[in-house]
Amino acid sequence: MKRDGRISLRAKSVRLGLSWFVKRRAHHETLEQSRRRFLAMEALIPHPPRDTETITINAGGVSAHRVITPASRPNRHVLYLHGGAYRLGAPSTYRHFTWRIASAAQARVLVIDYRLAPEHPFPAALEDAVSYYCWLLAEGADPRQIVVIGDSAGGGLALALLLKLRDSGLPLPAAAVVLSPWTDLALTGASLTLNAKFDAMVHAEDVPKFAADYLAGADPRHPYASPLYGDPTGLPPTLIQVSSEEILRDDAVRMAEMMQRAHCQAELQIWPQMPHVWHLLAPILPEAREAIAEIGKFVQRTLTEE
Numbered sequence: 676m677k678r679d680g681r682i683s684l685r686a687k688s689v690r691l692g693l694s695w696f697v698k699r700r701a702h703h704e705t706l707e708q709s710r711r712r713f714l715a716m717e718a719l720i721p722h723p724p725r726d727t728e729t730i731t732i733n734a735g736g737v738s739a740h741r742v743i744t745p746a747s748r749p750n751r752h753v754l755y756l757h758g759g760a761y762r763l764g765a766p767s768t769y770r771h772f773t774w775r776i777a778s779a780a781q782a783r784v785l786v787i788d789y790r791l792a793p794e795h796p797f798p799a800a801l802e803d804a805v806s807y808y809c810w811l812l813a814e815g816a817d818p819r820q821i822v823v824i825g826d827s828a829g830g831g832l833a834l835a836l837l838l839k840l841r842d843s844g845l846p847l848p849a850a851a852v853v854l855s856p857w858t859d860l861a862l863t864g865a866s867l868t869l870n871a872k873f874d875a876m877v878h879a880e881d882v883p884k885f886a887a888d889y890l891a892g893a894d895p896r897h898p899y900a901s902p903l904y905g906d907p908t909g910l911p912p913t914l915i916q917v918s919s920e921e922i923l924r925d926d927a928v929r930m931a932e933m934m935q936r937a938h939c940q941a942e943l944q945i946w947p948q949m950p951h952v953w954h955l956l957a958p959i960l961p962e963a964r965e966a967i968a969e970i971g972k973f974v975q976r977t978l979t980e981e
Contacts, residue, residue, distance in 0.1 A: 682949070683960075683962060685960060686953075686961075690875040709762070716768070717767055717768060720767075720768060720770060720771050721771040722770060723742070723744075723771070727744050727777075729742050730743070734806065737789065738788045740766035740770075740773070740785070740786045741783060741785050741786075742770075742776075742777050742783070742786065744777045746777065746778040746781050747777050747778070747781060748783075750816075751780070751781060751782040751783065751820045752782055752822070753777070753780050753784040753785065753821075753822050753823075754804070754807060754808055754811065754821060755769070755776065755786045755824050755829075756787060756789070756804060756823070756832045757825070757829045758827025758828050758830070758854075759791075759828060760882075760888075760889070761792045761800055761828045761885065761889040762792055762793070762888055764791075764829075765788055766786035766788050771955075771958055772955050773786050776824065778971075779971030780974040781971070781974070782820075782822065787803060789803035792889040793888040796888070796891035797890055797891065797897075797900050798893075800832055801839060804832055804833075805836065805839055805840070808821075808823075808848075818846040818848055819978070821848040822849060822850045822851065822974055822977075822978070823836060823852075824851070824852040824853070824854075826853070826855060826856075827857055830853035830856025830857060831856050831857040831858045834851070834853060834913075835898070835899045835902045835905075837851060837902075837911070838902055839899055847909075847910070847911050848911060849911055849912075850911050850977040850978065851912075851913040852914045852916075852973065853914075853915050853916075854966075855927065856915065856917070856923070856930065857923055857926055858903040858927070858929070858930045859895075859926050859929070860886040860896075860901045861895040861901060862895075864922075864923070864924070864925030864926050866923065866925040867879050867923075870922045874921045874950075875920075876951035876952075877923075902930065903926065907934045907939050908937045908939070910937075912939075912940035912973075912977050913941045913942070914942045914969075914970065915930065915941060915943045916944045916946060916954075917944070917946070918949035918950065918951065918953065919948060920947075920949070924945070927945075928943065928945070931943035942973070944966075944969065953966065
């Protein structure tokens with residue numbers, strides 16, 4: 676589904692600001708500089724409302740944050756996999772966003788602090804995701820009340836998790852939501868070139884380095900690294916949201932088309948002229964809040980009623 680082409684004045688200003696002050700700067704940073712910048716940015720990230728509860732959990736040596744709001748149902752769970760090109764990010768840098776997902780999905784959100792590349796390349800992140808999903812099941816979570824959500828690299832990781840769970844004979848979650856997902860580490864999508872000058876967040880020239888750091892020599896077409904090359908047969912209903920102008924647009928579009936050909940329920944929403952994972956700009960961007968509301972609607976109509 677392609678949405679209405681109109682965007683807010685605030686979105687236009689945000690896109691311009693990101694292009695000038697984030698995209699250009701990040702292009703020249705080393706990984707350590709990027710990580711220091713992310714750490715410094717934490718002080719500026721808004722805290723969730725006072726009635727939000729955040730609990731640190733450790734399972735098998737991997738930490739996570741469990742986020743609970745007054746709207747969260749005790750038996751409904753979201754397993755959240757953050758983005759950051761498999762090299763950056765942490766639950767704390769998503770604190771302004773994950774409480775919104777908890778409220779929209781009416782669920783408890785578990786945000787995994789999975790191991791990052793290049794120190795921990797593929798398949799470390801996938802192993803951590805599987806470990807926490809199994810931990811949720813061992814804690815008594817009903818898979819019919821679990822949704823896996825991820826953004827960017829975390830979106831690709833979420834889809835890889837579904838493939839791994841299915842192949843391992845484990846019960847699948849009820850649904851998945853992926854936001855601007857990175858599904859093709861072989862980098863064959865036409866939008867990598869077509870949208871290179873339009874993407875307000877990511878330099879297309881940087882993406883091969885990101886992929887190489889994560890793969891560490893592994894096959895970029897391995898389905899657990901690039902779910903676009905897997906067989907999606909039997910995967911649960913999935914909502915895919917992507918921007919029309921980001922370089923990963925075709926990663927999302929092709930994934931949706933492949934799932935639909937395999938008779939999966941895959942709903943694709945193409946939002947006009949948004950930055951990559953615009954959802955994270957919810958404190959200032961109306962389109963971000965609208966997209967989160969769409970996620971909530973999808974979860975409500977997809978999960979099995981208790």
